[in-house]
Amino acid sequence: MTDGGEADGGTAGGGGFRGVRTALAGLTTRGRSFLAAGLAAAACSYLLGQPDLLRVGLLLAALPLVCAAVLYRTRYQVAAVRRLTPSRVSVGAEARVQLRLDNVSRVPTGLLMLQDRVPYVLGPRPRFVLDRVEPGGFREVAYRVRSDLRGKYPLGPLQLRLCDPFGMCELSRSFHTHDVMTVVPAVQPLAPVRLVGESAGRGDSNTRTLALAGEDDVIPRDYRRGDDLRRVHWRSTAHHGELMVRREEQPRQARCTVLLDTRGIAHEGMGPDSTFEWAVSAAASAAVHMLERGYGVRLVTDTGESVPATDWSDMGGVGRGADGVGLLLDTLAVIDHSEGAGLSRALDALSGSGEGLLIAFVGDLDREQTAILARMRQRTTGAVAFLLDTGAWSVPELLRAASATSTGEQEGRLRDAGWVVQRVTPGAFLPALWERTDRHRQDGAGWVPAGQGGYHQP
Template sequence: MRWWPLTLRGFSALALAVLCIVMAQAWGSVELLAVAVLLIALVAVSVASLYVLRRPARASRAVRPVVPRAGETAHVSVGVAVRTTLPTASGSWTDGMPRDAAANAEGGFAAVTSGLRDPERTVTVNYRVRFAHRGIHQIGPFGVTLLDPFGLARRTLRIGATTHVVVAPAATELTGSPRVTGGPGDLPHATTTQFGQGAENLTARPYLPGDSMRRIHWRATARHGALMVREEEQEATPDATIVLDRSAERFSDRAHLAPGGDPAFEDAVGACLSVAARLVRDGCTVVVTDADGQELCPPLVSVADSDRLAAELATLTTQAGDALPQLALRLAGDRTGPLVLVTGRLSTGDASALATLASRSASPVLLTTDPDADAVSTAIASGWHAAAIGHGRDLAEAWGEALDRIPHHARR
């Protein structure tokens, strides 16, 4: 009972004091009365010391990593500043946890020495936590139970604010990606130019009137017997598009209420993140949108951007409507590079409606969490490299199955 200030030892001391008073009256013993008064005074002073002479000042909590992934272990460190003028006995602590978190967030609270000169002492506790689902989870408040030096009284307090932890979706390590490496009409590319003599992207061309003499390529000049100048080639970075269909019609109603509610939607979100991380590592500039065309985050150009996407996907839910039938029309004017579509329920009619979209990418990949019996076959027949995901199936296996259907000249 949090409201009861006495420990078992304190309650026993108080009961003994009452017994001494009764016996003192029965026997007329002044000594027993003195013992009773002493015990009552000791218990009273012990209780008062917890409320007057010492109290926890504040608690600060740090979570590492700052944005953990679902299913991975995060480390939590809590620093508790305790103000005390008298030493305290060891106590206990506990930290508030959401229902879907697995953690042993309780333990012994270390004794604190006297702080007459420096009245604030800091006690640090550490524990590990694992969140089952993505989303924003609350940890706290932190609870600490302090004991007086004699162990007669205790005080339980909730201190510090709650900490909101953003939990990103879990990602699967994928191998290989549907990247076209070059050739006429293959893919649009984002181009960048690098300058500087000795760079790998330098070529030589004959000198033309007006060229700067500082650009003369002396090694090529000696080899060709004529003035040659450095010409910077453009480096190409392939563009890839990932479409995550968050239409409510494709998933259960629970996917619209909160993250983690629908396992199928969680599989789709995890697949989106995993594929994006794979394509970025393979050198693609990745654009992630929903079926309505809304970008879910800025374009990804580096591995660090994958962490930013993970944070953006942490709180994603479905939205009303069904945007998938209009997807082909929305991308009608675009010629895309690698195109990956991640969706939920898929019928043969949906697969047929997406047929024209497959022809606009050299390597279109379709991942669905809930296809009907013939939907995947229909999508494959129309040009998609399709596979079913979710329902306990390994994402890496499904991804590899889809890539196996891509011609080798269109793969990295």
Template sequence: MRGAPGRTLSTLTPRGHCLVGGGATLALVGAVLGEQPLVQLALFVLALPLLAALTVLRGRFRVTTRRQVTPQRLPRGGVAEVALQLGNTDTRRGGLWLLTEQLPPALGQGHRFSVAGLAPGAATTVRYTLAGRHRGDYVLGPLQLRVVDPFGLVERTVAGTDTAPLTVVPRVRPLGPGGPGGGHGRGGDGARRAIAVHGDDDVSVREYRRGDDLRKVHWRATARTGELMVRLEERPWRAQGTLLLDTRSRAHLVVPARDAGRPVPGPPGDDCPPGDSLEWLVEAAASIGVSLAQRGAELRVVTDTGELPPAAGRTGLGADELLDRLAGVGPSRAGSLRPAISTAARAAGDGPLICLLGAVGPDDVADLVQLRPGPVTDLAILLDITGWAGNGPGRAGRMGSGAARDALSAQREQAAALLSGAGWRVTTATAGQDVAAAWAALGGVRSGAPA
């Protein structure tokens, strides 16, 4: 970072502007009244900013900067420490340097420091901390340096070119052993076993529907219930898993960055709960996806804007790669889930499909029933977004009256019933619910099937 000459008027500080204005006023009054001492005093006052500007603008400096961010990748809600090393490579002692570290608005206001009289060839280090309040890929810097004269009348501003990356990824919450396939261990053969037990006594069944194969009638359950029941032969939990993540802005209540400091609902003991419904689903995708990847599954994630791409030469996402991709996921303008459902159904193949959905109705999930027919081990979490309605100005108005909330609830229940009737495992999550609780609910008895 090197100093360069600039225009005098553009480098005056507010104090310098006041002094120039006062000197001009004093000169005008002296000229009108014919008082020569006042004019002389005004000339002296006006000369001070000019001399200060000449001193600052003619001065040259050479400053080197170096950043070290620890860690460069942190979960949302985490804290990173930045060490900024400044070196004076000039042959003269530095003056009063006012430093401003420029930061993205999502990370807060820029940090300010002051360094005075740094000796030639010397270096100093300033440190500050950052809180990762929002997911994303950020760039720290560049550093803005201001040189000020001793009277504070004139300043010079120079911006460097050095930057440092910082990635804020979604949190990964422990799921516990209660979810689907939770008792099968990790990796190896355990990741390929079925979620449900295949014994004849423990087989899952449901009521017969027109079009079902009569060879799948479960006569023992039929005799016990008095109604025709069919067997649900679940697909095995293969070493692959596909997540469908609903990021449509119309299906969520998203909190603007300026409202991030407002209290949000969350489970007990969580000091950094998701700030909106989209963040909850992204955190659920990160937690479930990392769990599957650690168990050896080949992981694919599809959103309504397309599939999150894996590294070159690979067909699935690793745990760290998944978090890096999810760091940049935001609300989309997509109006329909149909393209995403089609892509996710092809990607899942015979493996399980896990859908993480916002505010949906039966029309949104109809394609899931059509493209994933028959009894399968597919899972769906439907999110009740009304829990975030009061968090942030204007969002309660968007949610509307109690009638609108009831309509959303009715549509969600219809969608859940449609999926459950097609053999899906379905649960509804709320704002105050932990991801582990929703995942554990999917590991219980299939919705719509007799216990």
């Protein structure tokens, strides 16, 4: 990722009173001290009648003013380029920022100080001092940034400070371009377990082959360059007046919906250790894992909205490869609490999803929301819920047993409705919980079918 810009070392046409005020405003503490000492010496020479002291005062006062004037009228130009590697990082990971400064003028620069503007969550503002850059030369510096919070953070614009050799005056020039660093949720690798409602094949079922279909069942498409001429469907070609070919066999793709509960009232705590951040990271891990297994993945929140371009009618789910994963993570990087109080909109969003697997990450539930979540199970072939015990996050460890009673009630209701439920407590490790959702492990651990592909403990 590259952004560049060009800045003047001086001001083009900025004379007059405004130019004088700008130059005087750039005086450093040393320059102001020299100016004050010179004026004081000149006043004392007048009061005491000492002409030699007047010469000293004029010299002291003139030095910072001459430095400010010369620095203000400096006409060299510099160009800067910023490279951010990588532009998308996980929470807690570092990114490297490389700055290149080119002197595109015909005169060498003086003392320069570079300062890049970065948000406070990425660390202190980096500063670099460059002594002299020859005409046509360049200098490269680098620094690292990291964040423990998700989000998109601007880097820049770059500020350039000019300083005279005596340190009497400093003037700042700013570039206009900036980069954006995206901090996405941490994605944890998950084991390829067999989830409830998942078939042994790639999808829930496969379409029958064209060899078994009758001639009237064939759905042709337009001829594309490179298609085998042996697949030309002559009857449709004669009907449409252009070459038509038989469609190739397309297996039915397995589908998965990841439900993320973003309700503000359903989560506890703030910052990286809150229940909401755990749910966001877990949803990202599950979605990326199912994408890697070839599923068409749709991410839905409690508001009923899907992540952009994850509608199954558009390429069968979120985009394939790195682009699809990047789109998903970029959306989760900036997702925030919703003001909603229920999951009814999410239930409506599942009405047209058809068969598929549902993986839900939900916060605190009352009886009404538990009933809505139980109804979602009827519209899927399998459902796995990660129920965050928000009470355990908000009370001391000694009182967590009492807070777990209400969570256990909702957990039992969901299991009775056919859900596979994993309770999430503080310090829970998602890969370990994920392995416990393996239906073969559940069968061996005393789990029995509860109808419609669900399991519960006897």
